[in-house]
Amino acid sequence: MTEKEELTQEQEELFDVTIIGGGPTGLFAAFYAGVRDLKVKIIDSLPQLGGQLAELYPEKYIYDVGGFPKVRAKELVERLVEQAFQYHPEVCLNEQVQDLRKREDGVFELHTGQRVHLSRSVVITAGIGSFTPRPLPAEGASAFEGRGIYYYIDNLERFRGLSVLVIGGGDSAVDFALMLQPVASRVILIHRRDQFRAHEDSVKKLFTSGVEVKTFYELKKLHGDEKLTGATIVHNKTGETENVEVQAVVSGLGFSASLGPILNWGLEMEDNAIVVNTKMETNIPGVYAAGDIVTYPGKLKLIATGFGEAPTAINNAKTYLDPQAKLFPGHSSSRKE
Numbered sequence: 001m002t003e004k005e006e007l008t009q010e011q012e013e014l015f016d017v018t019i020i021g022g023g024p025t026g027l028f029a030a031f032y033a034g035v036r037d038l039k040v041k042i043i044d045s046l047p048q049l050g051g052q053l054a055e056l057y058p059e060k061y062i063y064d065v066g067g068f069p070k071v072r073a074k075e076l077v078e079r080l081v082e083q084a085f086q087y088h089p090e091v092c093l094n095e096q097v098q099d100l101r102k103r104e105d106g107v108f109e110l111h112t113g114q115r116v117h118l119s120r121s122v123v124i125t126a127g128i129g130s131f132t133p134r135p136l137p138a139e140g141a142s143a144f145e146g147r148g149i150y151y152y153i154d155n156l157e158r159f160r161g162l163s164v165l166v167i168g169g170g171d172s173a174v175d176f177a178l179m180l181q182p183v184a185s186r187v188i189l190i191h192r193r194d195q196f197r198a199h200e201d202s203v204k205k206l207f208t209s210g211v212e213v214k215t216f217y218e219l220k221k222l223h224g225d226e227k228l229t230g231a232t233i234v235h236n237k238t239g240e241t242e243n244v245e246v247q248a249v250v251s252g253l254g255f256s257a258s259l260g261p262i263l264n265w266g267l268e269m270e271d272n273a274i275v276v277n278t279k280m281e282t283n284i285p286g287v288y289a290a291g292d293i294v295t296y297p298g299k300l301k302l303i304a305t306g307f308g309e310a311p312t313a314i315n316n317a318k319t320y321l322d323p324q325a326k327l328f329p330g331h332s333s334s335r336k337e
């Protein structure tokens with residue numbers, strides 16, 4: 001345990017249920033925890049809620065969620081957040097749960113490196129795991145990690161007046177460039193092909209936005225001492241290089257996911273997934289799991305199945321916490337407005 005963790009541990013409030021992962025399954029679980037009057041916290045390693053939907057395909061339409069003939073992924077996330085937030089869950093973003101331990105008094109400690117969260121039960125909805133940015137394939141890039149290389153834009157003001165190089169041709173890269181254009185002094189977007197994976201609408205906007213778009217270009221090298229001052233880019237057909245003065249590079253090259261620390265929590269695993277029974281219980285009493293991260297005979301990795309497993313996990317956690325409580329939550333339609 002780090003010194004910082006030790007200091008914060010006793011100041012942390014005890015929650016009834018802590019949900020690891022704020023994807024669709026975790027968000028729906030948080031809603032259900034509210035329905036069951038449980039004090040709930042969601043922890044996610046990403047800076048935003050929504051899991052794969054927000055991170056990997058926010059602009060894509062989904063056609064197989066009950067009640068929505070067609071819904072854009074980011075809109076489904078907005079609806080899930082609105083539904084879950086009726087019960088004011090505590091939300092902790094940018095925190096990866098690295099360790100899960102059960103104390104002798106039955107309280108779970110969730111160690112994130114920043115602090116230790118305390119909880120009476122845990123629901124793991126960690127999907128395909130934590131996302132880490134794909135490293136920039138350029139000479140000298142590692143030296144500028146945290147000093148000029150960005151993988152998200154969580155504060156546009158940081159880029160005001162700067163010359164910025166954006167890399168990639170997907171939704172993230174194009175959205176980053178469009179967001180930066182009004183505040184940065186210059187925005188250059190390089191993409192290794194001339195076909196963009198981003199939404200057609202965004203690509204159209206990109207070409208009329210004032211962003212300098214350079215296709216068939218890749219990043220070769222980053223320059224600077226203390227701070228990033230420039231980049232060498234290379235045309236991948238002609239081999240011609242060009243130096244551009246930039247103070248920031250924003251990568252839209254995406255993320256890779258891995259279960260990482262979860263594999264060491266003493267959970268029974270099969271094919272990189274947590275084994276659960278029909279109550280969504282894991283082999284550790286008080287720890288439940290749901291969504292893409294679980295396995296059982298016939299498991300399907302779909303949003304719709306996560307939506308079924310989340311209430312099962314939460315309602316069973318309720319009876320774990322209070323053995324007198326009923327498993328069945330009652331019908332939500334009986335609720336008084």
Ligand SMILES: Cc1cc2nc3c(=O)[nH]c(=O)nc-3n(C[C@H](O)[C@H](O)[C@H](O)COP(=O)(O)OP(=O)(O)OC[C@H]3O[C@@H](n4cnc5c(N)ncnc54)[C@H](O)[C@@H]3O)c2cc1C
Binds near residue numbers: 020024126304
């Ligand atoms: C391109 C694409 C298209 C898809 N289209 C469809 C579709 O049309 N219909 C459909 O049903 N499904 C679709 N899916 C699958 C669907 O997105 C998943 O089934 C769904 O996201 C699973 O939700 P989840 O909440 O279980 O996990 P996730 O969405 O993966 O969310 C898990 C969250 O847990 C967090 N996390 C992981 N480990 C930790 C940790 N240690 N500490 C803190 N946080 C952690 C992650 O950051 C993530 O936010 C698609 C998937 C992709 C990639």
